[in-house]
Amino acid sequence: MRLLAILIWVVLIAAGCTLATSTPVSVPRSQHLYVTDGASPSTIFVYDLPVTPTSSPSVTLLTGGHGAGNPCFDNAGHMYVPMTNDGNLEVFDLPLTSSSIPAFTINAPSPNDCHFDATGNMYVSNNPASVHPYAAPVQAGSLAGTAITDQVSGPFGLWTDPSGNVFVCDETYLTEYGSLGSGNSLLAKFGTVQGSANRGLALGIDGNLYVPNGTAKNQIDVYTPPFSNSSTRNAAKTITVQPLTATNFLTFVAFDRGNALYVGVTDNSLTNNHIYVFPPPYTSPTVNMDTGVTHVYGVAIGP
Numbered sequence: 001m002r003l004l005a006i007l008i009w010v011v012l013i014a015a016g017c018t019l020a021t022s023t024p025v026s027v028p029r030s031q032h033l034y035v036t037d038g039a040s041p042s043t044i045f046v047y048d049l050p051v052t053p054t055s056s057p058s059v060t061l062l063t064g065g066h067g068a069g070n071p072c073f074d075n076a077g078h079m080y081v082p083m084t085n086d087g088n089l090e091v092f093d094l095p096l097t098s099s100s101i102p103a104f105t106i107n108a109p110s111p112n113d114c115h116f117d118a119t120g121n122m123y124v125s126n127n128p129a130s131v132h133p134y135a136a137p138v139q140a141g142s143l144a145g146t147a148i149t150d151q152v153s154g155p156f157g158l159w160t161d162p163s164g165n166v167f168v169c170d171e172t173y174l175t176e177y178g179s180l181g182s183g184n185s186l187l188a189k190f191g192t193v194q195g196s197a198n199r200g201l202a203l204g205i206d207g208n209l210y211v212p213n214g215t216a217k218n219q220i221d222v223y224t225p226p227f228s229n230s231s232t233r234n235a236a237k238t239i240t241v242q243p244l245t246a247t248n249f250l251t252f253v254a255f256d257r258g259n260a261l262y263v264g265v266t267d268n269s270l271t272n273n274h275i276y277v278f279p280p281p282y283t284s285p286t287v288n289m290d291t292g293v294t295h296v297y298g299v300a301i302g303p
Contacts, residue, residue: 030048030049030303031049031256031257031301031302031303032046032047032048032049032058032301032302032303033046033047033049033051033254033256033262033275033299033300033301034046034047034071034079034298034299034300034301034302035047035057035264035275035291035294035296035297035298035299036068036069036070036071036081036297036298037068037294037295037296037297038067038068038069038084038295038297038298039295040066040067040085041062041063041064041065041066042062042063042065042066042067042068042081042083043060043061043062043063043068043294044059044060044061044063044068044071044081044096045057045059045060045061045291045294046058046059046060046061046096049256049301050287051275051277051287051289052287052289053287053288053289053290054289055289057294059095059096059097059098060098061096061097061098061099061100063081063083063090063102064090064101064102065081065083065085065086065088065090066083066084066085066086067083067084067085067086068081068082068083068084068297068298069081069082069083069084069111069112069113069114069297069298070082070112070113070114070157070200070252070297070298070299070300071114071298071300071302072113072114072115072116072122072300072302073094073116073300073302073303074116074120074122074138075116075120076137077093077094077303078091078092078093078094078103079091079092079094079096079302080106080114080122080138081298082108082111082112082113082114082124083111084110084111084112084127087107087108087109087110087111088105088106088107088108088111089105089106089108089111089114089124090102090105091103091104091105091106091140094302094303095303103140104139104140104141106134106138106140106142107143107144108124108126108132108144109126109127109130110126110127110128111124111125111126112125112126112127112155112156112157113125113155113156113157113158113200113252113298114158115158115159115160116138116160117160117164117166117179117180118160118162118164119136119164120136120137120138121133121134121135121136121138121164121180122134122136122138122142123158123160123166124144125155125156125157125158125168126147126155127154127155128153128154129149129152129153129154129155130147130148130149130152130155131147131148131149131152131155131158131166131168131177132144132145132147132148133145133146133148133180133184135180145180146184148166148168148177148184150175150177150185150186151170151173151175151186151189152168152170152175153170153171153172154170154171154196154198155168155169155170156169156198156199156200157169157198157199157200157201157202157252158201159201159202159203159209160203161203161207163179164178164179164180164181164182165177165178165179165187166178166179166184167201167203167209167227169193169198169199169200169201169211170193170198171193171195171196171198172192172193172195172198173189173190173191173192173193174189174190174191174193174201174209174211174223175188175189176188176189176190176227187227188227188228188229188231189229190223190227190228190229190230190231190232191211191214191221191223191231191232191233192214192215192221192233193211193213193214194213194214194215194216194217194249197213197217197249197250198213199212199213199249199250199251199252199264200212200251200252200253200254200264200299201253202253202254202255204255204259204261205255205259206259207224207225208222208223208224208225208234208237209222209223209224209225209227210222210239210253210261211223211233212249212250212251212252212253212263213249213250214233215233217243217248217249217250218240218241218242218243218248218249218250218265219238219239219240219241220238220239220240220241220250220253220261220263220282221233221238222234222237222238222239224237237282239261239278239282239283241263241265241276241285244265244267244272244274245267245272247267247268248265248266248267248272249265249266249267250263250264250265251264251265251266251296251297251298251299252264252297252298252299252300253299254299254300254301255301256301257301258279259279259280260277260278260279260280261277261278261279261282262275262276262277262299262301263275263276263277263278263285263299264296264297264298264299265296266295266296266297268295269295270295273290273291273292273294273295273296274288274289274290274291274296275287275288275289275291275296275299276288276289277289
């Protein structure tokens, strides 16, 4: 009996060990900061998070593309980089290395920014006056669907909400459109943007819309939902980014998994290009990273 009890005890321990080691563990994917320099040819810089004022890129890739815009990422391990001067998006496998080459390209006229909605549809803003949807699954050979043109003028940044609605930063205002399934019809036109300084915009986890260079340069205006033709910025939430020079303006913005806000700043020279990081509630930056000779244009958070 004693021997039987010992055998049962050993079997139970072994079973417990087996159960413990076979239980799947969810490991969150790491995130990185991607910065594009839109020179010709263009460069992509990858920074490990968290960044500090003295961070250096872990990867520097000189691409064959020209006029790199703001990158976006699908759920299949790809990064899409709009190449404005080439009329296409270069698509790279991740992780990126200094010798990466495009896995494939997608045609798009003068693309500036791209973004995927929750169901895998991709939207691309194109100069001078259109936004093109690419239906899921986006892959080599994907073609644009019916262009969004209603009230689109000089579009740069764009974003989608969990319902698939599309937000676009135009030259002088903001527009919102329904989802691809509903025909991308115009839902609202509102707000103010500083002309040719219009660049990126992003929705925060709080559902608010963050718009750089809104009513003033070096300022991020915040719009709270629900959005309509009469929406105005919430002045109490305005984020001020101290100018480095009189000609400074903000480029693209992005949020990481911890809801920190990343803001690109440039004066179109190679001397004043910074990334500011604002933690919630976005009252002041905790990081001012001088990128040196990197011309900060696209600013994105991805795998």
